[in-house]
Amino acid sequence: MGRLARRTGLLFLAIVAILVSFSLAQAGSIVKNHALAQTNAPPPALAPALPMVSGSFADPQGRFQIGIFEGYSVSSAGGNPLFQAADGSLAYTVAVAPLPSALTPEAALVAAAESTFGAGEGFVAGDDVQPIPGGGIRINWTGRLSQGAAPPQPITGKIFARQRGESVFLLLVAATQTAEPQLSDAINALGGTLTVP
Numbered sequence: 001m002g003r004l005a006r007r008t009g010l011l012f013l014a015i016v017a018i019l020v021s022f023s024l025a026q027a028g029s030i031v032k033n034h035a036l037a038q039t040n041a042p043p044p045a046l047a048p049a050l051p052m053v054s055g056s057f058a059d060p061q062g063r064f065q066i067g068i069f070e071g072y073s074v075s076s077a078g079g080n081p082l083f084q085a086a087d088g089s090l091a092y093t094v095a096v097a098p099l100p101s102a103l104t105p106e107a108a109l110v111a112a113a114e115s116t117f118g119a120g121e122g123f124v125a126g127d128d129v130q131p132i133p134g135g136g137i138r139i140n141w142t143g144r145l146s147q148g149a150a151p152p153q154p155i156t157g158k159i160f161a162r163q164r165g166e167s168v169f170l171l172l173v174a175a176t177q178t179a180e181p182q183l184s185d186a187i188n189a190l191g192g193t194l195t196v197p
Contacts, residue, residue, distance in 0.1 A: 050069065050182055050185050050186055050189060051069045051070040051071050051072070052069070052070050053067035053068065053069060053070070053189065053190075053193055054068060054069070054070035054071075055067070055068040055070075056068060056193070057074060057081055057083070059081070059094070062197065063096050063167075063169075063196065063197075064094055064096070064169060064194060064195065064196050064197075065193075065194070065195045066081075066083075066094050066171070066190060066193055066194045066195075067189070067190060067192075067193030067194075068083055069083065069085070069186075071085070071086060072084060072085055072086075073086070077093065078095075078120075080093050080094065080095045081093060081094060085179070088147075088176070089175060089176045089178050089179035090173070090174070090175045090176075090179040090182060090186060091173075091174050091175075092171065092172060092173040092174070092186065092187075092190060093171075093172050094169065094170065094171050094172075094194065095116050095117075095169075095170045095172070096167050096168070096169055096170070097112040097113075097115065097116045097167065097168045097170060098112070098166065098167060098168070099112065099163055099165075099166050099167060099168050100112060100115070105163065106129060106137055108163070108168070109136065109137050109139075109161040109162075109163065109168055110125060110129060110137070110139060110161070112161060112168035112170065113125060113139055113141075113159050113161050113168075113170055113172075116170055117141075117159075117170075117172060120143075121143040121144060121145055121146070121155065121174075122142075122143040122144040122152070123141055123142075123143045124141060124142050124143065125139050125140075125141050126139065126140035126141055126142070128140055132160060132162075132191070134162075135162055135163070136160060136161055136162030136163065137160075137161050138158060138159065138160055138161075138187070139158065139159040139161060140156070140157075140158055141156070141157050141158070141159060142154065142155070142156050142157075143155050143156075143157070143174070145174075145176065153176060153177070154176075154177065155174050155175060155176055156174070156175055156180055156183065157172060157173050157174040157175060157183065158172075158173050158183055158184070158187045159171065159172045159173075160187060160191045160194070162196075164196050169194070169196055171187065171190060171191060171194055173186050173187045173190065
């Protein structure tokens, strides 16, 4: 009888062990399947890298200097330098305007930007004007680009406006939709190269 009890006990332990190992295998399979079903969010898309600043442009009248992105062409538009990517997706310029009087400092900078750029490319200044380190403001803007017979395409941009004496120095960056992710990096990089004597 003792042997029978012992065999029954061993048989019971063996069955319990099999059931436990089967349960663990099932749980591992569920955990494994659950882990496979979870996915991490894709990493955020980074803006395409900007080219390096490879040179410097000095205003012929000695009013300022600004960096030139590598591979950008330099021309003139409205008496101001125009720097443009080969594919036309990103361009920038620097303009100098007189400081409007009888306005608050911020309103005077916005008015100078609007009077300088308001007549071209459907320029509309945004309402979210923000101060920038070192003095001045950043203005977001929108517009449209017309080239030949092609329908106008939307463009966006940013302006750094700073007062120096009775003048306002305006660094404007414009981008088509393909280069829009580069706008912030471009204006920050260029703003660091703009020097006014």
